[in-house]
Amino acid sequence: MKWESELHCRKRWFLTLLSALTILFSALDTRAGAASAAANDPLPSWNNTGPKQAIISFVEKVTKEGASDFIPVGERIATFDNDGTLWAEQPIYFQLRFALDRVKALAPQHPEWKDKSPFNKLLSTSREQMVAVNEHELMEIIIVAHSGITTDEFEQIVKDWLAKAKHPKTGRRYTEMVYQPMLELLTYMRANGFKTFIVSGGGVEFMRVFAEEVYGVPREQVLGSQGKLKFEVRDGKPVLIKLPEVQFVDDKEGKPVGIQTFIGRRPVAAFGNSDGDLQMLQWTTAGTGPRFGLIVHHTDAEREWAYDRQSQVGTLDKALDAAPVNHWVVVSMKDDWKYIFPFESK
Amino acid sequence: MKWESELHCRKRWFLTLLSALTILFSALDTRAGAASAAANDPLPSWNNTGPKQAIISFVEKVTKEGASDFIPVGERIATFDNDGTLWAEQPIYFQLRFALDRVKALAPQHPEWKDKSPFNKLLSTSREQMVAVNEHELMEIIIVAHSGITTDEFEQIVKDWLAKAKHPKTGRRYTEMVYQPMLELLTYMRANGFKTFIVSGGGVEFMRVFAEEVYGVPREQVLGSQGKLKFEVRDGKPVLIKLPEVQFVDDKEGKPVGIQTFIGRRPVAAFGNSDGDLQMLQWTTAGTGPRFGLIVHHTDAEREWAYDRQSQVGTLDKALDAAPVNHWVVVSMKDDWKYIFPFESK
Numbered sequence: 001m002k003w004e005s006e007l008h009c010r011k012r013w014f015l016t017l018l019s020a021l022t023i024l025f026s027a028l029d030t031r032a033g034a035a036s037a038a039a040n041d042p043l044p045s046w047n048n049t050g051p052k053q054a055i056i057s058f059v060e061k062v063t064k065e066g067a068s069d070f071i072p073v074g075e076r077i078a079t080f081d082n083d084g085t086l087w088a089e090q091p092i093y094f095q096l097r098f099a100l101d102r103v104k105a106l107a108p109q110h111p112e113w114k115d116k117s118p119f120n121k122l123l124s125t126s127r128e129q130m131v132a133v134n135e136h137e138l139m140e141i142i143i144v145a146h147s148g149i150t151t152d153e154f155e156q157i158v159k160d161w162l163a164k165a166k167h168p169k170t171g172r173r174y175t176e177m178v179y180q181p182m183l184e185l186l187t188y189m190r191a192n193g194f195k196t197f198i199v200s201g202g203g204v205e206f207m208r209v210f211a212e213e214v215y216g217v218p219r220e221q222v223l224g225s226q227g228k229l230k231f232e233v234r235d236g237k238p239v240l241i242k243l244p245e246v247q248f249v250d251d252k253e254g255k256p257v258g259i260q261t262f263i264g265r266r267p268v269a270a271f272g273n274s275d276g277d278l279q280m281l282q283w284t285t286a287g288t289g290p291r292f293g294l295i296v297h298h299t300d301a302e303r304e305w306a307y308d309r310q311s312q313v314g315t316l317d318k319a320l321d322a323a324p325v326n327h328w329v330v331v332s333m334k335d336d337w338k339y340i341f342p343f344e345s346k
Numbered sequence: 347m348k349w350e351s352e353l354h355c356r357k358r359w360f361l362t363l364l365s366a367l368t369i370l371f372s373a374l375d376t377r378a379g380a381a382s383a384a385a386n387d388p389l390p391s392w393n394n395t396g397p398k399q400a401i402i403s404f405v406e407k408v409t410k411e412g413a414s415d416f417i418p419v420g421e422r423i424a425t426f427d428n429d430g431t432l433w434a435e436q437p438i439y440f441q442l443r444f445a446l447d448r449v450k451a452l453a454p455q456h457p458e459w460k461d462k463s464p465f466n467k468l469l470s471t472s473r474e475q476m477v478a479v480n481e482h483e484l485m486e487i488i489i490v491a492h493s494g495i496t497t498d499e500f501e502q503i504v505k506d507w508l509a510k511a512k513h514p515k516t517g518r519r520y521t522e523m524v525y526q527p528m529l530e531l532l533t534y535m536r537a538n539g540f541k542t543f544i545v546s547g548g549g550v551e552f553m554r555v556f557a558e559e560v561y562g563v564p565r566e567q568v569l570g571s572q573g574k575l576k577f578e579v580r581d582g583k584p585v586l587i588k589l590p591e592v593q594f595v596d597d598k599e600g601k602p603v604g605i606q607t608f609i610g611r612r613p614v615a616a617f618g619n620s621d622g623d624l625q626m627l628q629w630t631t632a633g634t635g636p637r638f639g640l641i642v643h644h645t646d647a648e649r650e651w652a653y654d655r656q657s658q659v660g661t662l663d664k665a666l667d668a669a670p671v672n673h674w675v676v677v678s679m680k681d682d683w684k685y686i687f688p689f690e691s692k
Contacts, residue, residue, distance in 0.1 A: 220609045253576075
């Protein structure tokens with residue numbers, strides 16, 4: 001009996017162990033299943049066309065340990081333009097709209113602006129004149145309009161504006177006018193060990209206010225154009241004052257320069273939408289080993305805007321010609337994106 | 347019997363489960379024990395004096411979730427000066443030695459340097475004249491001596507020099523002349539969720555060559571003085587050329603400016619050793635919430651060097667006076683450090 005009891009116990013014990021293991025494995029399986037389902041479609045707002053396949057194929061090949069195309073985590077640097085690549089830029093750069101509102105608010109204190117370019121362009125009621133401000137002039141406006149205030153004060157002004165201002169066409173907040181497929185792409189790349197940076201012609205102190213919340217990109221990974229700053233001790237308190245001088249323009253040739261200066265490492269992937277991104281794409285994809293370049297082509301007049309070679313804002317001409325030669329992926333927003341804005345996909 | 351057998355089985359099953367849990371918990375306990383032993387002395391090269399206690403007390407209070415002094419991970423920015431804070435700077439800045447070797451190598455191609463300051467100082471055989479080069483002049487030398495070459499070529503020159511050059515006093519490679527207690531501090535802070543940055547008056551492209559390997563600080567977390575760069579396409583290949591012009595001097599007032607421009611966030615902790623770090627310490631510790639400032643005071647003539655107010659290299663005068671007023675911790679290398687260099691502690 002003892003032996004029988006012992007056997008019975010062993011059998012019971014074995015069955016208990018087995019069922020415990022079954023529960024454990026099925027729990028693991030469920031988690032693995034969920035993870036693999038998500039991994040199966042990390043880019044749900046992208047149609048299953050060439051660009052999506054190219055992105056996934058690149059990410060999979062460079063993250064496969066032991067493979068010849070493997071890139072170590074520390075070297076997985078991906079740079080993204082902002083205006084027209086991560087959020088919309090029509091009918092005018094959002095930061096230009098911010099500057100316009102700011103210049104209008106400050107105009108009574110600056111009667112000299114009425115006859116002084118580029119301020120008169122912003123103060124003019126004519127839409128054509130208003131739009132005819134290039135990115136260099138935009139920087140001048142931003143910098144002059146905000147000189148003399150501290151970096152902390154500037155941050156608060158941007159926050160207040162973003163909380164109130166609405167896009168003239170959609171009526172949405174500007175931070176809602178971001179591209180859902182690009183948000184997914186940022187998340188997907190980060191999940192695969194990429195460090196994502198914004199490299200934009202826009203003002204760095206403007207973008208840093210919302211980049212972390214909206215894109216998940218921390219302040220120290222945002223590069224942009226800069227005004228000069230001055231360190232001062234005011235009433236015993238150290239402050240940084242914005243000066244009316246340009247320190248650095250992070251556009252065109254400035255993008256690879258900014259990347260080298262701030263990041264110190266050539267990216268392995270770069271994403272842009274205009275000729276302002278041409279040199280960043282060239283610099284990135286001319287590196288040795290696997291590289292990835294992508295251009296967002298605005299082709300959807302219905303859901304967003306359709307523009308390229310002739311557009312004043314976000315001109316895409318030289319970079320569009322350079323794309324096939326350099327094997328850059330060109331995304332047609334109309335054909336390759338299932339949804340454009342986050343508010344659509346709900 | 348069936349009932350008895352059932353009870354026996356349950357008891358057996360219970361004991362089996364208990365012993366399995368015991369093994370599991372003791373395994374977990376061993377791991378936790380090992381971790382807590384390491385956590386008990388994260389700074390073994392520091393004597394158990396005030397500075398070590400202050401560091402640990404700060405880190406523990408700001409990482410305690412729910413506590414009033416808690417700092418979220420993304421805001422745990424710590425900035426470290428390099429020369430005299432992370433590695434030695436006597437008898438001359440190591441980068442100045444690099445520039446000297448470089449200028450000597452290039453001198454035959456530049457006969458005009460013989461009569462031109464600051465190059466003549468470097469080419470002079472007199473030690474006094476050679477040392478009388480300030481950090482601005484050092485930048486000028488570095489920048490001019492390396493202008494016209496690409497950033498890739500410069501990196502190779504630095505690598506080659508670091509692999510061969512030896513310190514005149516210790517005969518060690520310059521990358522061995524780093525402070526063991528500071529290496530432990532960097533590791534300790536990172537283990538507690540801090541992002542560690544180098545913020546130095548030295549040339550950014552020089553430091554980035556070794557910062558990751560030696561300090562565990564990736565290139566994109568190294569800030570320093572910069573020469574202007576130019577993007578060019580040479581023989582169909584994009585390159586970045588070093589120009590003979592200063593873009594930014596990351597010293598004194600330049601340090602908070604550099605921090606705001608590159609990181610975009612005020613650090614919560616800053617570490618320096620000279621008046622060149624005064625403004626970075628002021629800017630850091632003037633922020634709201636818990637802040638930490640520390641000065642490495644070179645007090646050990648035997649194991650390292652002893653210098654402060656009157657020193658030409660690494661002058662520590664105003665910042666030493668400002669320390670008690672601002673509650674900055676002052677480390678006496680002689681009294682507070684058990685070991686100074688990694689080669690000692692072996």
